[in-house]
Amino acid sequence: xxxxxxxxxxxxxxxxxxxxxxxxxxxxxxxxxxxxxxxxxxxxxxxxxxxxxxxxxxxxxxxxxxxxxxxxxxxxxxxxxxxxxxxxxxxxxxxxxxxxxxxxxxxxxxxxxxxxxxxxxxxxxxxxxxxxxxxxxxxxxxxxxxxxxxxxxxxxxxxxxxxxxxxxxxxxxxxxxxxxxxxxxxxxxxxxxxxxxxxxxxxxxxxxxxxxxxxxxxxxxxxxxxxxxxxxxxxxxxxxxxxxxxxxxxxxxxxxxxxxxxxxxxxxxxxxxxxxxxxxxxxxxxxxxxxxxxxxxxxxxxxxxxxxxxxxxxxxxxxxxxxxxxxxxxxxxx
Numbered sequence: 315x316x317x318x319x320x321x322x323x324x325x326x327x328x329x330x331x332x333x334x335x336x337x338x339x340x341x342x343x344x345x346x347x348x349x350x351x352x353x354x355x356x357x358x359x360x361x362x363x364x365x366x367x368x369x370x371x372x373x374x375x376x377x378x379x380x381x382x383x384x385x386x387x388x389x390x391x392x393x394x395x396x397x398x399x400x401x402x403x404x405x406x407x408x409x410x411x412x413x414x415x416x417x418x419x420x421x422x423x424x425x426x427x428x429x430x431x432x433x434x435x436x437x438x439x440x441x442x443x444x445x446x447x448x449x450x451x452x453x454x455x456x457x458x459x460x461x462x463x464x465x466x467x468x469x470x471x472x473x474x475x476x477x478x479x480x481x482x483x484x485x486x487x488x489x490x491x492x493x494x495x496x497x498x499x500x501x502x503x504x505x506x507x508x509x510x511x512x513x514x515x516x517x518x519x520x521x522x523x524x525x526x527x528x529x530x531x532x533x534x535x536x537x538x539x540x541x542x543x544x545x546x547x548x549x550x551x552x553x554x555x556x557x558x559x560x561x562x563x564x565x566x567x568x569x570x571x572x573x574x575x576x577x578x579x580x581x582x583x584x585x586x587x588x589x590x591x592x593x594x595x596x597x598x599x600x601x602x603x604x605x606x607x608x609x610x611x612x613x614x615x616x617x618x619x620x621x622x623x624x625x626x627x628x629x630x631x632x633x634x635x636x637x638x639x640x641x642x643x644x645x646x647x648x
Contacts (some may be wrong), residue, residue, distance in 0.1 A: 316434075316464045318435060318487045318513040319513065322392060324392075325390060325392045327362075327392050328363065328364075328607050329589065330582075330590050331363075331366055332357050332591060332600065334371070336595055337353065337593075338375045338379060340540045341535075341540065347379065350383075353596075354380065355383055358384070360604060362604060364391070364394065364589070365380055365384065367379075367393075367396075368399070369395065370399050370400055374400075377395060377427040384428075385429055392435065394515075395435075395437070396439035397416075397424070398410060398412045398440055410439075412442030412447075413449070417453045418457065421436065434463070434464045435463070436457065436465070437468060437469045447478050447479045448479070451483050452482055454483065467487040467488065467515070468485055469490070470489070470491075471488060473506035480510045480512065485512050487589075490514060491643075492519065494622060495524065495623040497624070498645065513587050515589050520577050520578070523541075524547075527559065527573050535547075544630075544633060545632075546630035551630035552629075555630070559573070562576070562622055562623070565619065571609055575602060579606050579610070580611065582606070582609075583616045
């Protein structure tokens with residue numbers, strides 16, 4: 315059993331990891347393999363050591379990509395992947411399945427795609443409401459005992475679920491969406507993570523491109539971009555949200571950093587036990603994001619940022635009704 319802190323220390327990993335999803339999944343057409351491999355190789359060369367993928371991403375293509383890109387570098391990286399949510403080949407759609415047999419089968423397949431004999435951090439991607447969390451986590455714990463994974467993680471779960479899971483087997487990390495405009499972990503999860511000495515891994519720390527200013531007009535996104543179905547990016551809500559960026563961008567200029575770096579620095583200011591994993595298709599943006607680990611915000615700037623993009627100011631929910639049904643996290647009440 316390992317903690318995420320110990321795994322990060324072993325690989326001399328920076329305080330910012332790399333989310334690899336959008337090379338293959340979620341944000342429009344996948345990056346062609348040669349370009350995706352070059353981006354991952356350059357990410358390693360510039361200093362990234364914590365690489366995050368999942369069985370779901372690109373219908374297993376993202377794991378294959380990392381297996382190729384990190385071959386020969388395996389002992390120098392912290393490799394994280396996820397199980398329990400995948401594309402069912404017969405149904406042709408996403409299926410959540412946290413049964414122990416499924417977890418074991420998916421782990422074995424991931425090991426082959428990733429070209430490794432172990433995964434450092436293996437998450438249950440989503441809570442399967444038909445399976446007690448203790449059963450899913452027990453299966454993951456057994457994989458640790460067998461040496462196939464080194465630490466157990468959970469994704470998009472509530473504080474109550476974390477408490478139950480941690481009683482079954484120590485949870486090294488919980489992955490949850492966390493950024494200046496998505497504060498849900500602050501309701502209860504972050505507190506429980508600290509009670510259970512569980513690291514919070516923040517995915518979409520740049521607000522799915524919103525905080526970096528990369529999404530000016532959501533109507534220009536590709537038809538299969540997942541953000542098109544998210545209420546915050548809708549034609550009704552997005553203009554209101556764009557107005558929230560003005561003050562944020564002004565503060566970035568005052569601090570002398572980019573908006574993306576300011577967003578990551580704010581997250582780092584929440585505590586050393588909060589690890590952002592921004593994703594990008596751009597090597598330039600990967601380098602920009604990684605440099606944010608050196609930025610230290612003063613207390614006055616953090617306090618000022620805390621007043622921006624609060625839940626009552628942001629227009630629209632973070633997920634559609636269909637997407638919301640798949641997650642277990644706490645939500646702010648109106």
